[in-house]
């Protein structure tokens with residue numbers, strides 16, 4: 001769908017998900033992640049960049065698993081994560097929009113839990129490539145988990161935490177030869193509706209990931 005059409009539908013409150021392709025499992029166990037290998041860190045920094053052209057090819061489950069773990073997985077005892085959060089509130093929820101449906105990344109179980117059996121990729125941003133790229137992530141702050149943080153600081157701190165996760169995605173993408181772009185030009189109301197979010201949950205950003213267009 002073109003950006004203009006999305007803008008028009010968004011203004012009318014009618015930017016909606018598409019029917020999913022295939023059947024969505026209610027829960028997807030992600031394979032164990034190999035914590036070794038990948039590009040040396042300095043080479044990953046050298047390769048990090050935004051890309052806006054994607055091949056439609058699906059990401060293998062091993063790649064999706066490693067990407068999500070790198071982004072916001074549990075990396076040590078105590079449930080601590082690969083990205084920082086203020087007072088370790090871990091307020092960011094990572095939603096995973098796939099052609100088969102939208103899932104919540106459950107870092108503790110390292111699994112995907114189905115949120116909706118619709119294809120919400122088109123709703124995750126105004127730019128046309130988000131519809132067909134194989135994965136759009138959505139960063140959502142759950143303010144109910146931020147009670148230790150002063151109320152006036154919560155949104156700011158959540159944005160910082162989301163930024164750290166986004167950079168993890170960029171660096172994993174650089175290491176794995178994937179293309180990605182972080183996006184703030186999104187219809188937050190349409191996304192919240194599509195994902196059935198509560199009033200405590202605030203949509204912050206989206207990020208598209210896929211193979212580079214050949």
Ligand SMILES: Cc1cc2nc3c(=O)[nH]c(=O)nc-3n(C[C@H](O)[C@H](O)[C@H](O)COP(=O)(O)O)c2cc1C
Nearest residue numbers: 048049050051052125127181182183184185186205
């Ligand atoms: C908070 C934030 C919001 C962004 N929003 C968008 C966006 O909506 N659409 C887009 O194509 N790129 C977006 N970008 C990506 C920037 O345009 C990109 O990082 C910048 O042009 C620098 O390019 P580079 O990432 O390749 O170094 C965003 C980046 C950040 C940090």
